[in-house]
Amino acid sequence: MAMKKVSHKDMKGTSPEGTKGVDFRPLLAENVDPPNYYLRVFDIAPGGNTPLHTHAWEHEVYVVSGKGKIVLDKREEPLAEGDAVFVEPNEVHQFVNDSRRNMRMICVIPKPK
């Protein structure tokens, strides 16, 4: 195997269960089968959100464009272009677009075992 390129514009987006106003494109995931972690892109429309949930793996997120917030168990934090977020395994979290334009973010997860 050698370098593989996958373009956001060439992949069809889906709306994962529990999301609202979300276009999800797993650019480097099962399609490429990388050894250690998956890189996925979320576009969250104004008023949209991911579910408030928790799971046993971490997130590493980077906000590519737009703004919104991350909601946690006892607080929330604004997010804007250029912000990166590390979400701990088992930490309750939700991404919300409370702005008037699209928020795009990268979310990297460990490869599922």
Place this chain on the structure above:
Amino acid sequence: MAMKKVSHKDMKGTSPEGTKGVDFRPLLAENVDPPNYYLRVFDIAPGGNTPLHTHAWEHEVYVVSGKGKIVLDKREEPLAEGDAVFVEPNEVHQFVNDSRRNMRMICVIPKPK
């Protein structure tokens, strides 16, 4: 430990050895000590590049803005906003900005052992 946010604008950039015209900010790396992988941001100025090199770990790259190209052993491939690239462990590679404006990209690597 709980959620940590690190903003690109709050971190001082450096120019790693062998790079030209590069501003490097490791947003989620030693500073946060995530368990499995590091998320870093590269800004490559027009005419700039990373070194043509190889190493034992993979890259997962996402082009946030601008355009340029990736140079490999026997070919090169244009890169533009929204493109993701998986670079194999031990694959010779170089990122080059041959355009007239800044190229920003995310590069995720496994946590060094």
